[in-house]
Amino acid sequence: MNKKNQDKFSAESLVVGAGHDPSSVLNSIKNPIFQTSTFMFNTAEEGKEFFKKYAGAETLEERNQSLIYTRLNHPNLTAAEFRLSQLDGAEDSAFFESGMAAISTTIMTFCKAGDLILMSSPLYGGTDSFIKHTLNQFDIEWLEFEHRATKEDIKAMVASHPRADRLKMIYIETPANPTLSLTDIGMASSLVQELSTSGNRPILAVDNTYLGPVFQKPIAHGADLNLYSATKYIGGHSDVIAGACSGKEELIRQVKGLRTILGCMASPFTSWLITRSLETVTLRMEKQAANTERLADFLKSHNKVKRVYYLGHLTEDHTDFRIYQNQQNSAGAMMAFEVNGGEKEAFSFLNGLELAKLAVSLGSTETLASHPYTMSSSNMDEQDRLKNNITPGLIRISVGIEDPNDLISDFDQALNQIQ
Numbered sequence: 001m002n003k004k005n006q007d008k009f010s011a012e013s014l015v016v017g018a019g020h021d022p023s024s025v026l027n028s029i030k031n032p033i034f035q036t037s038t039f040m041f042n043t044a045e046e047g048k049e050f051f052k053k054y055a056g057a058e059t060l061e062e063r064n065q066s067l068i069y070t071r072l073n074h075p076n077l078t079a080a081e082f083r084l085s086q087l088d089g090a091e092d093s094a095f096f097e098s099g100m101a102a103i104s105t106t107i108m109t110f111c112k113a114g115d116l117i118l119m120s121s122p123l124y125g126g127t128d129s130f131i132k133h134t135l136n137q138f139d140i141e142w143l144e145f146e147h148r149a150t151k152e153d154i155k156a157m158v159a160s161h162p163r164a165d166r167l168k169m170i171y172i173e174t175p176a177n178p179t180l181s182l183t184d185i186g187m188a189s190s191l192v193q194e195l196s197t198s199g200n201r202p203i204l205a206v207d208n209t210y211l212g213p214v215f216q217k218p219i220a221h222g223a224d225l226n227l228y229s230a231t232k233y234i235g236g237h238s239d240v241i242a243g244a245c246s247g248k249e250e251l252i253r254q255v256k257g258l259r260t261i262l263g264c265m266a267s268p269f270t271s272w273l274i275t276r277s278l279e280t281v282t283l284r285m286e287k288q289a290a291n292t293e294r295l296a297d298f299l300k301s302h303n304k305v306k307r308v309y310y311l312g313h314l315t316e317d318h319t320d321f322r323i324y325q326n327q328q329n330s331a332g333a334m335m336a337f338e339v340n341g342g343e344k345e346a347f348s349f350l351n352g353l354e355l356a357k358l359a360v361s362l363g364s365t366e367t368l369a370s371h372p373y374t375m376s377s378s379n380m381d382e383q384d385r386l387k388n389n390i391t392p393g394l395i396r397i398s399v400g401i402e403d404p405n406d407l408i409s410d411f412d413q414a415l416n417q418i419q
Contacts, residue, residue, distance in 0.1 A: 011086040015278045018086070019079035024064070033272045034075050039067040071263055076271035083278045084234070087213040088226050090246035094256050095266035095274060099209070099229025100126050102243030106225060107131070107169060109258045110203050110251075113139040116163040118154070118191075118202070120172040120183045121146055122388040124229075125377040127173070127207065147174075147181040148319055151191060158195060167195055173207035174327075178336050178372045178396040179309045179389050180210070182320040185327055189222025203251065209233070209363075214285045215330040224248055225255075230274060232363030233333075236284050240273040242266055284365065284401060288333030291367075291407060292399040296335050298408045304349075304415040306393065309336040334362060336372075336396045343392035345418045346371055350395065352414035355406055362398030367407055370396050 009018075020031040041047035050066040054073060063078045081093040096102040107130075111117060119131055121144045131142050141163055145154045158164050170191060174183040185206055192204050205225040206218035209232050218226045228234060230242035245255055259265050266274065296310035312331030314321045324331075339345045350358050356367040360376050370376060373392050377385055385391075399407070 011089070012282055014086045015083040015281070019082040019275060020075060021061075021064070031076060031079050031272065031275060034070075034268050036070065036074075036268075038069050070268065071265065072260055074268055074271070076268040076275065077266055080266065080271040080274040080278070083275060084213065084244055084246055087278070087281070088246040089217055089219050090226065090252075091249035092252040093244060093246035094252055094259060095230065095271060096243040096245075096259065096264050097266055097270060098241050098264075099227075099231055099243035100130070101262075101264040102227055102229075102245050103127055103207070104130055104134075105259050105262060105264060106205060106227060106245050106255050107135070107171070108138075109255050111135070111140050111168045114163070115140050115166045115168040116158075116161060117142045118158060118167060118170045119144050120174070120176065122176050122179070122181070122377075122380070122384065122390065123171075123173045124177045124207065124209075125372075125379045127171075128384070129379045131171070147176065147183050151187050151194075154191060155194065164195075165197060165200065167200070167202050169203045169205060170195075171205050171207075173209075174216075174323075175210045175311065175332070175334065176388075177210065178334075178377065178394065180311055180334065180336065181388070182311075182323040182327075184323045185218050185221035185223055192222075192224075210334050211328060211330070211332050214282050215289070215332050216328050218327075219247060221327050224251055231361060233285055234277060234281060234363075235274060236277045236281060236364055237273075238361065238364040238366065240270055240277075242270050242274055285330075285333060287401045288363075288399050289330050291401065291404045292333045292335055292397075293331065294404040295397070295399055295407055295411065299335075299337050299411065302412070302415055304340055304345075304418050306338045306340050309389075333399045334397070335399065336394055338389075338391060338393045339395065339415070339418060341393055341418065343371075343373070346393050346395055348418045349414045352417040353410060354413070355402060355410040356397075356400075362396075364398065365401050367400040367402060368398040372396050 025032055050068050054066045054068055064075055080095050084093040119142055170188050172183045172188055188204055192202050203224050206223040207227045208216055208218050209229045225245055225247035228244040230244040293312050299305050300308045311324055314324050350369055356369050359368050360370045372390050372394055377390050
């Protein structure tokens with residue numbers, strides 16, 4: 001599909017069929033898996049030109065016409081990145097072999113020894129641990145702000161830090177894992193402007209795993225980079241591990257440069273699976289969101305449930321309501337709830353499930369239930385878990401595409417097993 005035709009159609013249409021040229025692959029409607037480690041040059045002169053061009057190739061056609069080696073680029077990667085860019089409204093995208101590969105590579109692209117990261121709280125446990133306990137070994141320090149902190153509070157906190165002039169990244173996750181607290185992307189974007197100096201402008205990176213790429217568009221609200229565990233909604237079938245970063249072309253080119261050195265780009269098969277999944281991501285997420293609303297409403301009135309965390313239940317007097325209305329177009333398909341009691345009662349519920357699956361991860365076609373306190377958030381300091389309401393009685397739910405009546409029945413019988 002040429003550039004002229006691309007501009008005629010919506011992103012939702014482009015992710016179904018665009019990203020490869022059928023005439024270049026024997027008219028195959030679907031892009032084959034290019035399971036090769038290297039690509040042949042027709043002449044030595046051509047090889048020389050490809051090495052000059054591949055890193056700066058801007059269009060889809062240029063990237064597929066300057067193939068060298070699969071660690072640098074390959075047609076399946078090109079197709080997946082093209083499609084995600086359409087959905088995100090991004091200039092370019094980069095796929096990785098895991099979400100943590102995307103996160104760690106992106107942060108290390110822009111943060112060096114002596115620098116400072118400003119991060120929201122809470123973050124996914126793996127990200128929290130990487131920033132607090134791995135980057136410190138490279139002399140990269142961090143500052144953390146609560147999701148309800150005002151812009152003035154955050155500016156004062158940064159100003160008091162001895163590395164205030166070395167702030168290189170503002171990293172936020174919204175909605176946050178697992179209790180769905182929200183951070184205002186627009187506010188964070190204005191922080192970038194107000195904390196910039198003549199020689200330094202921080203990068204705003206947003207982890208959009210819980211809502212993207214369908215229900216939230218961080219780039220439209222001022223984010224520079226949009227990060228995902230693509231294992232989740234983008235992959236959507238519990239059969240692939242992947243990560244992604246999308247955003248401004250200049251920044252993504254730098255991220256891809258370090259990705260090439262580290263060798264953590266998505267493989268041909270991973271990229272092929274992602275390309276397949278992007279075709280149905282809107283359909284899946286809309287069904288999952290509808291099921292979540294039904295299940296959350298049921299749990300809200302159950303006598304074994306102490307509290308439900310679900311964005312669709314926010315009211316106008318809630319501090320997050322304005323943010324929710326402004327930067328999301330759906331409550332999404334993630335929720336959490338706290339049972340009456342603690343770990344024993346939570347485990348009783350989890351062990352009693354028959355239809356939903358007891359597993360970490362999220363965003364897949366099947367409903368998944370997990371215990372953040374002892375599982376996905378267990379590598380966070382206990383104090384950090386508790387201050388963010390990640391308690392022993394908390395259960396995280398990723399709602400799938402099953403019949404919602406069956407899900408409600410399953411949750412009801414499992415809750416009723418709590419003594």
